[in-house]
Amino acid sequence: SxxxxxxxxxxxxxxxxxxSARLLSEDLPVDFLSSVTCQVCDHLLSEPVQSPCRHLFCRSCIAKYMFSLGPHCPTCTLPCTPADLTTPAKAFLKVLHSLLLFCPRxxxxxxxxxxxxxxHCLGHQLEEEARGGKLLEKSLDNFLPVNKGG
Amino acid sequence: SxxxxxxxxxxxxxxxxxxSARLLSEDLPVDFLSSVTCQVCDHLLSEPVQSPCRHLFCRSCIAKYMFSLGPHCPTCTLPCTPADLTTPAKAFLKVLHSLLLFCPRxxxxxxxxxxxxxxHCLGHQLEEEARGGKLLEKSLDNFLPVNKGG
Ligand SMILES: [Zn+2]
Ligand SMILES: [Zn+2]
Ligand SMILES: [Zn+2]
Ligand SMILES: [Zn+2]
Ligand SMILES: [Zn+2]
Ligand SMILES: [Zn+2]
Ligand SMILES: [Zn+2]
Ligand SMILES: [Zn+2]
Structure with missing residues (x-):
């Protein structure tokens, strides 16, 4: 509901x-898209864990969900405790980690x-800070007395 | 139903x-498994095509389905004609074609x-035929007069 x-x-x-799953290319099949998103928060799976009923969630989402709503699977309501959670199959993790996202810049x-x-995104942030630093230097150049050597 | x-x-x-999807490793997440199987026949997708509602089917399955049951999507019943079908995104096809299956031999x-x-399977078949051929040669050896040369 x-x-x-x-x-x-x-x-x-x-x-x-x-x-966000919106970072993915828009024409992906819907069932494939939902297989790589968290059934609790709808984001791309982050550190996914698998229930015994083989449903997937972000590690942090399922922990918070169970703490608040009890020991069952959010997708199918079968019993599931934190101790029942496992790491998904390597073949699946490889698919997830290889997904191509569009950089939003x-x-x-x-x-x-x-x-x-x-x-990649951290790179943009550092570039920007560096550029910010240079801009700052330049603007300081205009105001500080320049020591022309000697 | x-x-x-x-x-x-x-x-x-x-x-x-x-x-069969049973050729895949058994511990794959269920939603991922269903994203690589045909929504009509439940086999691994064979030459998949995509409806405008972004559901997937084998090319042959959706053709036969529409011919018999009319121009709508088998998964969500939205209108869909053969002309509406497209090839799924390359990123998805790469995932599908890279799935690892266990050889059943x-x-x-x-x-x-x-x-x-x-x-791979054709290789096994050819091996077997070659072995069958050798067995046949051997059994013929026992029955044919051997020309010991000279
Ligand atoms: Zn989230
Ligand atoms: Zn989540
Ligand atoms: Zn479940
Ligand atoms: Zn970028
Ligand atoms: Zn089939
Ligand atoms: Zn099919
Ligand atoms: Zn559909
Ligand atoms: Zn084999």
Whole structure:
């Protein structure tokens, strides 16, 4: 229900930490898209864990969900405790980590693998800070007396 | 419904042509598994095509389905004609073709990529025929007069 969905969102608080599925190319098959998104928060799976019923969730989402709503699977309601959670099959993790995301910077728009996306974005941030630093230097140049040597 | 499911099976007739999802490693997440199987025949997708609602089917399954049951999507019943079908995104096809299947021969059990699985199995068949040929040669040796030369 929508009510439960809203309740779940108010539990997870992961908007700033997890990546949106909208970063993926838009024409992917819907069932494939939902297989790489968290069944609790709808973001791209972040550190996914698998229930005994083989449903997937972000590690942090399922922990918060169980703490608030009890020991069962959010997708199919079968019993599931934190101790029942396992790491998904390597073959699946490889698919997840190889997903190509579009960099949201307008000046870039590169396609970057999920597992190097954070590093890529950090690069933009550092560039910007460096540019900010240079701009600052330049503006200081205009105001500080220049020692022309000697 | 089960009735429709049986009706669909009696339309597709693809048991001998398509590959079973049971050839995949057993611990894959269920939603991922269903994203690589045909929504009509439940086999691993064979020459997949995508509806405008972004659901996937084997090319042959959706053709037979529409011919028998009309121009709509088998998964969500939205309108869909043969002309609306497109090729799925390359990123998805790469995932599908890279799936590792277990060779069902007891003497082999290798993990083989989906896109080279038929070649792999044909190899076994040729080996067997060659062995059969040798066995035949041997058994003929016992019955044919041997020309000991000279
Ligand atoms: Zn999230
Ligand atoms: Zn999540
Ligand atoms: Zn479940
Ligand atoms: Zn970028
Ligand atoms: Zn089939
Ligand atoms: Zn099919
Ligand atoms: Zn559909
Ligand atoms: Zn084999």
């Amino acid at each position: 929508i009510q439960r969905a809203q309740w779940v969102k108010s539990i997870t608080h992961c908007q700033k930490e997890h990546l 307008e000046s870039c728009r590169e396609r970057v693998q999920l597992d190097s996306f954070r590093t | 089960i009735q429709r499911a049986q009706w669909v099976k009696s339309i597709t007739h693809c048991q001998k042509e398509h590959l 007891e003497s082999c059990r290798e993990r083989v990529q989906l896109d080279s699985f038929r070649t």
